[in-house]
Amino acid sequence: MIKRPKPERFRLRRTMMFMNAQKPGLIKDAYIYGCDSIMLDLEDAVAENQKDAARFSLYHALTTIDYGSTEVIVRINGLDTPHWQEDIRVCVAGGADGIRIAKCESAQDVRTVEAAVEAAEKEFGVEVGRTLLMAALESPKGILNAYEICSASDRMFGVAISGGDFRKCMQTTFQPDGVDMLAARGQMLLAARAAGIQCFDTVFTDLDDDAGFEAEVRQNKAMGFDGKSLINPKQIRLVHQVFTPTEKEVRQAEKIVRAIEEQAKLGIGVFTVDGKMLDIAFVPGAKRTLKLAKACGMYEGDLV
Amino acid sequence: MKNAVGREIPDFLLVDGKEVYQGKQYMDGKYIQKVGPRTRRYETPQETKVVASLVDALKLCGARDGMTFSFHHALRNGDFVANMVMKAAIEEMGLKDLTIAATSLGDANDPIADYIEQGKVIGIQTSGIRGRMGEVVSAGKLKTPAIIRSHGGRPRAIEAGEVHIDIAFVAAPTSDCVGNCRGIGGKSNCGSLGYAITDSRFADYVVVVTDCLVDFPNFPASVEAIDVDAVVVVDSIGNPKKIASAAARISQNPRDLMMAENVAKVIASTPYFKDGFVFQTGVGGPSLAANLFLEKYMDERNIQMGLAVGGICKPMVELLKKGKVRAAVDVQDFDLDAVNSINQTPGHFEMSASQYANPANKGAFVNKLDFVVLAALEIDTDFNVNVLTGSDGVLRGAPGGHPDTAAGSKVCIIVTPLIRGRMATVCEKVVTVTTPGDCVDVLVTDYGIAVNPLRPDLVECLDKAGIPHVSIESLKDKAYSLVGRPDDLQWEDQVVAVLEARDGTILDVVRKVKPLEL
Amino acid sequence: MEICKTASAGTLESSDCLVTVEPGNGISLELSSSVMNQYGRQIKATVLETLQRLGVENAAVTVVDKGALDCTLKARVECAVFRSCDASAENIPWGGIVR
Numbered sequence: 001m002i003k004r005p006k007p008e009r010f011r012l013r014r015t016m017m018f019m020n021a022q023k024p025g026l027i028k029d030a031y032i033y034g035c036d037s038i039m040l041d042l043e044d045a046v047a048e049n050q051k052d053a054a055r056f057s058l059y060h061a062l063t064t065i066d067y068g069s070t071e072v073i074v075r076i077n078g079l080d081t082p083h084w085q086e087d088i089r090v091c092v093a094g095g096a097d098g099i100r101i102a103k104c105e106s107a108q109d110v111r112t113v114e115a116a117v118e119a120a121e122k123e124f125g126v127e128v129g130r131t132l133l134m135a136a137l138e139s140p141k142g143i144l145n146a147y148e149i150c151s152a153s154d155r156m157f158g159v160a161i162s163g164g165d166f167r168k169c170m171q172t173t174f175q176p177d178g179v180d181m182l183a184a185r186g187q188m189l190l191a192a193r194a195a196g197i198q199c200f201d202t203v204f205t206d207l208d209d210d211a212g213f214e215a216e217v218r219q220n221k222a223m224g225f226d227g228k229s230l231i232n233p234k235q236i237r238l239v240h241q242v243f244t245p246t247e248k249e250v251r252q253a254e255k256i257v258r259a260i261e262e263q264a265k266l267g268i269g270v271f272t273v274d275g276k277m278l279d280i281a282f283v284p285g286a287k288r289t290l291k292l293a294k295a296c297g298m299y300e301g302d303l304v
Numbered sequence: 305m306k307n308a309v310g311r312e313i314p315d316f317l318l319v320d321g322k323e324v325y326q327g328k329q330y331m332d333g334k335y336i337q338k339v340g341p342r343t344r345r346y347e348t349p350q351e352t353k354v355v356a357s358l359v360d361a362l363k364l365c366g367a368r369d370g371m372t373f374s375f376h377h378a379l380r381n382g383d384f385v386a387n388m389v390m391k392a393a394i395e396e397m398g399l400k401d402l403t404i405a406a407t408s409l410g411d412a413n414d415p416i417a418d419y420i421e422q423g424k425v426i427g428i429q430t431s432g433i434r435g436r437m438g439e440v441v442s443a444g445k446l447k448t449p450a451i452i453r454s455h456g457g458r459p460r461a462i463e464a465g466e467v468h469i470d471i472a473f474v475a476a477p478t479s480d481c482v483g484n485c486r487g488i489g490g491k492s493n494c495g496s497l498g499y500a501i502t503d504s505r506f507a508d509y510v511v512v513v514t515d516c517l518v519d520f521p522n523f524p525a526s527v528e529a530i531d532v533d534a535v536v537v538v539d540s541i542g543n544p545k546k547i548a549s550a551a552a553r554i555s556q557n558p559r560d561l562m563m564a565e566n567v568a569k570v571i572a573s574t575p576y577f578k579d580g581f582v583f584q585t586g587v588g589g590p591s592l593a594a595n596l597f598l599e600k601y602m603d604e605r606n607i608q609m610g611l612a613v614g615g616i617c618k619p620m621v622e623l624l625k626k627g628k629v630r631a632a633v634d635v636q637d638f639d640l641d642a643v644n645s646i647n648q649t650p651g652h653f654e655m656s657a658s659q660y661a662n663p664a665n666k667g668a669f670v671n672k673l674d675f676v677v678l679a680a681l682e683i684d685t686d687f688n689v690n691v692l693t694g695s696d697g698v699l700r701g702a703p704g705g706h707p708d709t710a711a712g713s714k715v716c717i718i719v720t721p722l723i724r725g726r727m728a729t730v731c732e733k734v735v736t737v738t739t740p741g742d743c744v745d746v747l748v749t750d751y752g753i754a755v756n757p758l759r760p761d762l763v764e765c766l767d768k769a770g771i772p773h774v775s776i777e778s779l780k781d782k783a784y785s786l787v788g789r790p791d792d793l794q795w796e797d798q799v800v801a802v803l804e805a806r807d808g809t810i811l812d813v814v815r816k817v818k819p820l821e822l
Numbered sequence: 823m824e825i826c827k828t829a830s831a832g833t834l835e836s837s838d839c840l841v842t843v844e845p846g847n848g849i850s851l852e853l854s855s856s857v858m859n860q861y862g863r864q865i866k867a868t869v870l871e872t873l874q875r876l877g878v879e880n881a882a883v884t885v886v887d888k889g890a891l892d893c894t895l896k897a898r899v900e901c902a903v904f905r906s907c908d909a910s911a912e913n914i915p916w917g918g919i920v921r
Contacts, residue, residue: 001921024894025725025837028786032750033558052910053831056901059916060893086912093916124917207556233558696859725837725889726857787891790860820862822853 001063007071007097007132009157012295013037013198014227014243015236016073016160020045022054027061030070033233034240036295037071042087043078043102051083055090062094073134075100079109085116091131092120098132098157103165105142110135110152117155134158134200138165143184146191159192160229161185163202176212178219189224198226207232217242244296245289253289256282257303309688309737311812317802323809328711328742331807336664339465341508344533352481354517354535358392361534362471365509367393370401371470372427374507376499377408378475378487378636382546385475385513387415388538394424403427405467407458407499407657408702411435412546420446429467431455432702433692433801441800442698444816450699450801452692452738455635456661456668456708457806459502463664466808472507474500474527475541479514483532484525487654488643490516492542495637495646496616497526501656504531515541524647526654548640554596554619555589559750563719564593566748566771567677572601573769574762576674576714580610580630584670584709587617587638588679590719590748595619602628613660613669614705616642616652624649633669635660635705661708663806670705670712678706680720682727682734685776687741687756689718690734692803695727697793697817699801703738707806710743715762718744722751728783728790730776735793736803737812751782794818823903825881831901832890839890841869841898843906846882849873855887868892872899875919 015035019026021042030038040061046054058074074096076087080103091099101113113133121128133155137143143161150159161184167173172180185201192199201220204213213235220228221242228239245253252274259273260283270279293299305313307324318324355361373393375386386406393399402424404416408431417436419425426447431454433441441450453461461467476485477493487497492515504510504527512527512535521529555561567590571577583598585591596619602608612620612632618641623629631651637643645652661670670676681701682690689710692701710716720729730749745762747754754776755763766773794817801814830842839855855865865887872895873881883899890898900920904910914920 023835024890025835028837028891029750033562052905053897053901055914056831056897056904056910056920057894059920060897063921064891064893082911086914090914090916234556234561695857726861726891727889788861788864790857791863793859817859820859822862822866 002066004067004072004095004097006127006130009132010198011071012291013071013158013200015230015239016200016227017230017233017236018045018075018203021058021061021074022046022050024057027057028065031067033236035070035230035233035236036227037073038067039073039075039100039229041075042083043075051077055086059090059094062096071097073098073100075102075136078103079112084113088113088116089120089123092117092126093124095126096131098134100160101133101135103138103142104135104149105139106145107148107152110149110156114153114155129155131155132157134160136160136162137188138162139169143187146188147194150191150195150197156195156197158198158200158226159188160200161188161202176215178216185223193224199224201225201228203229203231204235205231207234214238214242240296243292244298245293247298249289250293250299253286253293254299254301254303256286257290307810309686309740309811311737313810313813314799317799317810317813325740325805325809325811328740330809331663336460336464338463341506343508350482353483353532354481354537358389358513358536358538359396361511361536362393362397364534365471365511367397367399367471369399371399372403372405372468374405374469374472374503375407376474376497376503377406377410377432378494378497378499379492379542379547381410381412382492382543383412383475384540384542385473386413389473389513390416390419390425394419400424401426403429405429405469407455408432408704409434409437413437423447429453431458431704433699434701438699442814442817444796444798444800446800449799449813451804452703452801453804454661454703454707454806455499455657455705456663456670457804457808459656459658459662460664460806460808461804462502462506463658463662464808469503469507471509471511472500472503474504474510474512476512476514476527477541478516478518478522479512479535480518480520480522480529481535482520482529483510483512483527483535484520484522484529485512485514485527486522486525488646489518489522490514492516492540492544492547493643494547495643496634496654498635498655498660499657500527502658504528509533511536513538513541515539548637548643555593557589559721560589560593563590563721563748563750565597566753567594567717567719568597568601569769569771570717570746570748570753570766571598571675571715573765573771574715575765577601577605579607581607581674582611582613582672583609583675584612584614584673584713585677586679587615591677591679592617592619594677594719595623599623599628611672613673614709616646618642621645621649621652624651633660661705661712661806663708663711668708668712670708673709673713675715675717676709676713677717677719678710680718680729682729682731683718683720683744683747684731684734684741685780687744687747687776688734688737689739689741689744690736692738693736693814695735695790697735697795697814699814703803707739707743710739711806715745716743717746717748719748722749722779722783723787726787728780728787730779730783731790732780736814738803740805740811747776747779749779752779754779794820823876823878823907825878825903825906826908827906829902829905831905832898834886834888836888837890837894839885839887839895839898841902842884843902844882846880848880849878850882852884853887854885856889857887864892865895868895869899872896873903875921876900876903877919878903
């Protein structure tokens, strides 16, 4: 049986690729495309009368397939269905890194899932607290409660918006400039940053519209998202490209981290690099840039 | 006797000077005695060569028991002609003990499997065998072992007299009344007739079968009237939808695209990727998709492809029209775009199978290839490739030009997923060696790239370009870790097919499969 | 486990398999596979092992395999058996007899 290492709450998650947990041909090696996280789906992709079969497939995939350093998240069925409890049991027993709570609307939803996860961890002898959580916000209520959702549990690593359902609730449709979800994306980002967790944008479904996809990914990056949900491996490359820091940003970040480490040894708190005032508060951002650069193969140093 | 790829070749096959495979270019510098056909003189001017039926044509050519008939496969899966001719010969004329020498056989030829089972067809020589034909031959129902040759090996064998064609049947989209044939201008167009050309010159008799008789002269002709005895007009020579598909589309399968991108990266890392390079790609998913990524590198370096070789389809025609490829030589067309382009788009020319790939002539086009990108059913840790037998041991593939292009090219790249369903494509020993490992240079899979240790120069290129690569053994291990180590196939003694290397030596044999008993 | 009624799981898609279990006397297995010659023995072993693990002693099992990996074979056999007992929806013994 494959034992996955303990999940990292905050790691690189530029790309989260959805995969139907019921399709053996898809899930057997979804990691080869190089996405940061795989999202095995028990929810919408699986027909109502195949939920049971999908769990058996999922269990054996999780315990047999070596996904390596690719994170494995499972999207479970909504709390308004008869499926979510067994979904949680199989995720925990199989050793999934995290669970995506579909249609999350309140902190209570998170706590309900957390309780079931904890019970399952105890049942299956898994370290309590190992299984991470993220929430998908799919309704106006979810967006309005974003902050309480984001801060509802120490297991929460991130929050994502689910565009399809959300747009329906808002009586709008996809708009190329993103105006349909501008407020929701903004609100969710604010909540996630305030709670100190990651934030992911929704899927882009028109696989033939390369320009539209690129525009949306660039907007995501500009708004401050950590990553994006994907429906097809061919979308991975562009997201990684856009979320890759520029050469200049990497060199700057390297300089900042080095300078701060050196100055800290000398006991100096505030100083300038290339004419810019810097202090210790710049370190996390700079280190994040370097980590990203490393993941993209642009940085090979040892500062992160 | 064991040959250079480690295959045991039974002694009964090693007669009349037949040798086992000794390694690539073993025959270099040796001589070949070409044979000439015995053909009838037509001194009295003929108004027309059109006869009323296939039976009339067969009679005119003195068709009798024990003869060898040849067919070309330019109509691919849409071909009606081979079936019609065999039906006329066997059911209407009562002929038996016939041998079929085809450039390839596919699902379209399923009805001929019946004639094998009835013992009327006793020999098959082909560059590919699929469908029911493959099944009955694998089941040991053909009286003599089938002989499988590459597209280049076949014209070599014909010219050397190892195959003597009594009557060549040329399915022709258009012909005039004296037998000048072209692959275009009719209702069942196939474009290039490259595979028919050698047969028309070396057969004792040549019968043209067309469904579109056009005005004399049908020029420029692929098969020329000077070689033709009779012309038969039939209702339809084939199903146009299956002859040339709608445009071959570049795969959108993300796995194919990922592999294709790596193929292009490998190509661009070598010194052969320079202005004027010569290139061939198969039409399989990832092979064809390599065109797309290659174009980007060509633009980046501001270079053009000098020549595209091979079976041609839309993506290559587009590059030609855009001026990114200076010329294309074409033995077969895979889609309507290519059919409509040959001899129309400047730089798009027809070539014969011998010109394409024959190892015994004075320089086939494959010898000018810088790169060829090919698929595989299996590849083993010695880089031997199988494109003929399924992993269950049944004949269901075609060496086609695979061994020829691999041997002639400077860089032969095999691109294939590591596993298909539960089958390990990268394996310990391929079922049948169709392309020897000494002709294969790079393997690109969805799990990594491996370079043949015989090519340290390419290892260096990849390293310099920062392209990660691993040993082929590690890819095989990865495959087996996913699917489990396969049990060895169980064989009976009976040899059902002999696989000739392109130079005429024996590369491998296929035996009858013993079904598994649980 | 007792096979209470006929049940099946899986599909005939490539890389999958369709497993059907019916009540029977002792274990009988009807297997067809697209990779029979090379994996027939291993598939049979996996199916029988899985049945044994589930404590199934009486069943007529039909497997139509389209190149499924072992993990998929196991999942389909288990699901079919649990379905035959109307027990596939909840409280599955993950890591117990299902492993």
